[in-house]
Amino acid sequence: MKITDAECTHFQRNGFFLVSNPLGKQGMREVDFLQQQVEPEWEATQFPQGFNRGACQFFLVGEPLLRMVETPEILQAARQILGDDNIHVGACGLGDASKTVAADGRAQRQVHWHADGGPEVRQVSLRTALDRHDASNAPLRVLPGSQHRPRQEMITELLQLELATGTHDTPPDHCFARHPDEVEVVLDPRFTLVWTPSCWHATGVKTAAGPRRAMAWNYYPTGGRTRDVQALQQLLPAWEDWSESRKKLWGLID
Numbered sequence: 001m002k003i004t005d006a007e008c009t010h011f012q013r014n015g016f017f018l019v020s021n022p023l024g025k026q027g028m029r030e031v032d033f034l035q036q037q038v039e040p041e042w043e044a045t046q047f048p049q050g051f052n053r054g055a056c057q058f059f060l061v062g063e064p065l066l067r068m069v070e071t072p073e074i075l076q077a078a079r080q081i082l083g084d085d086n087i088h089v090g091a092c093g094l095g096d097a098s099k100t101v102a103a104d105g106r107a108q109r110q111v112h113w114h115a116d117g118g119p120e121v122r123q124v125s126l127r128t129a130l131d132r133h134d135a136s137n138a139p140l141r142v143l144p145g146s147q148h149r150p151r152q153e154m155i156t157e158l159l160q161l162e163l164a165t166g167t168h169d170t171p172p173d174h175c176f177a178r179h180p181d182e183v184e185v186v187l188d189p190r191f192t193l194v195w196t197p198s199c200w201h202a203t204g205v206k207t208a209a210g211p212r213r214a215m216a217w218n219y220y221p222t223g224g225r226t227r228d229v230q231a232l233q234q235l236l237p238a239w240e241d242w243s244e245s246r247k248k249l250w251g252l253i254d
């Protein structure tokens with residue numbers, strides 16, 4: 001996965017770009033098979049509180065996925081984008097996010113506008129769909145360039161667009177309304193989205209039946225997030241025997 005300076009510039013300005021899936025057909029078949037193999041066990045398991053369930057499924061698959069994250073060309077691309085040689089994986093996930101349950105108990109059919117991070121958070125995430133996320137399958141919607149904008153300004157703007165739909169009695173807690181500058185990313189398994197979750201994003205509504213599986217992982221520069229370290233340590237106890245450099249890459253040591 002070689003990236004060009006133009007792609008890097010597009011990322012800095014807009015917050016995302018798409019590349020051909022670096023795992024290829026064979027790699028995707030392998031992930032698809034392994035995901036289906038671990039899903040029943042994952043579904044039946046109650047993980048400790050605070051563990052991200054998507055990360056737990058990722059670690060249940062284990063080695064084959066870790067090796068994908070550690071592909072030298074992908075690491076090089078992440079270092080180039082972040083402008084830091086010392087990067088680590090601070091979050092990862094696998095599975096069907098539409099199977100997660102919303103705070104009010106409903107199955108989550110759509111995700112509201114939010115940013116995971118802000119202008120000060122440097123991060124790059126690789127997201128690959130195992131099933132095509134088209135317009136009927138809750139596609140990711142991103143607002144290009146919004147990773148640079150102050151949080152409060154974005155909240156105000158999205159709320160105003162939401163109120164302008166005329167569908168609310170009182171200002172709502174969550175906003176879903178279409179933004180005139182948003183990009184709906186139809187993510188096909190043949191491509192991988194390289195983006196920053198600091199960019200404001202939402203999803204469309206899932207109207208299609210069937211799975212909406214994806215895998216994702218985020219790289220951070222020195223001092224960045226290490227969300228899934230405890231889950232990794234519990235689900236992959238062999239980590240203690242890993243090399244220093246591998247422990248560093250997974251944020252287990254500084």
Ligand SMILES: [Fe+2]
Nearest residue numbers: 115116197201
């Ligand atoms: Fe998000």
